[in-house]
Amino acid sequence: MSPLTPDRRVRLRPAVAGDAVRLRVWDAQPHVISATTDRHDAERAFPDSDWDEELAAQSDVFRYFIAELDGRPIGAMLVIDPAREPSHYWGVIEPDLRAIDIWIGEPDALGQGHGSDMMAQMIEACFAEPEVVAVVIDPLASNARAHRFYQRLGFEVVGRRRFGEDDCLVHRLERERWTARGPHGATEVTP
Numbered sequence: 001m002s003p004l005t006p007d008r009r010v011r012l013r014p015a016v017a018g019d020a021v022r023l024r025v026w027d028a029q030p031h032v033i034s035a036t037t038d039r040h041d042a043e044r045a046f047p048d049s050d051w052d053e054e055l056a057a058q059s060d061v062f063r064y065f066i067a068e069l070d071g072r073p074i075g076a077m078l079v080i081d082p083a084r085e086p087s088h089y090w091g092v093i094e095p096d097l098r099a100i101d102i103w104i105g106e107p108d109a110l111g112q113g114h115g116s117d118m119m120a121q122m123i124e125a126c127f128a129e130p131e132v133v134a135v136v137i138d139p140l141a142s143n144a145r146a147h148r149f150y151q152r153l154g155f156e157v158v159g160r161r162r163f164g165e166d167d168c169l170v171h172r173l174e175r176e177r178w179t180a181r182g183p184h185g186a187t188e189v190t191p
Helices: 017-027 030-036 051-056 114-127 144-152 175-180
Strands: 010-014 062-069 072-080 097-104 134-137 156-163 166-174
Touching: 010 114, 017 051, 017 062, 017 072, 030 097, 062 114, 072 114, 097 114, 114 134, 114 144, 114 175, 144 156, 144 166, 166 175
Parallel strands: 097 134
Antiparallel strands: 010 062, 062 072, 072 097, 134 166, 156 166
């Protein structure tokens, strides 16, 4: 997956081992938890994640990124090749896709358009890989706000699907649909 070097206000950089501490803090934020599970008693958004192990295991099939605003980390993203990643979270799925997870970790960074900027950059980076035909996402079926957010970016609903205990509404963005929307401001993606 390509590193990102866009000329944007929010910059994405590959996550490194030292980011595990911050990811643990964000993992316990109520707004992150409520976006990732319908369980009201959940104490963590990603209860099965050991952030030190996750970051150490990054590869060409899954990679974390940290979003920074003026050098301050505000959120994170995960990009995977869902057909090849080791947990097989997506099950049997066609090749040449990318799946994206996004979360704004800092509460004071919510609602300011940073998520849209982060997604646009990552979608551009995914489609900079010529073999990638579409991007998929899996917000909770109950998260209508996330559905509107993704649909504004051009994602279309595929349908409901259960991932473990989570009832999700899978969305998909085809390369052609994204390209037809015009320039998105990501000025450069370097290999």
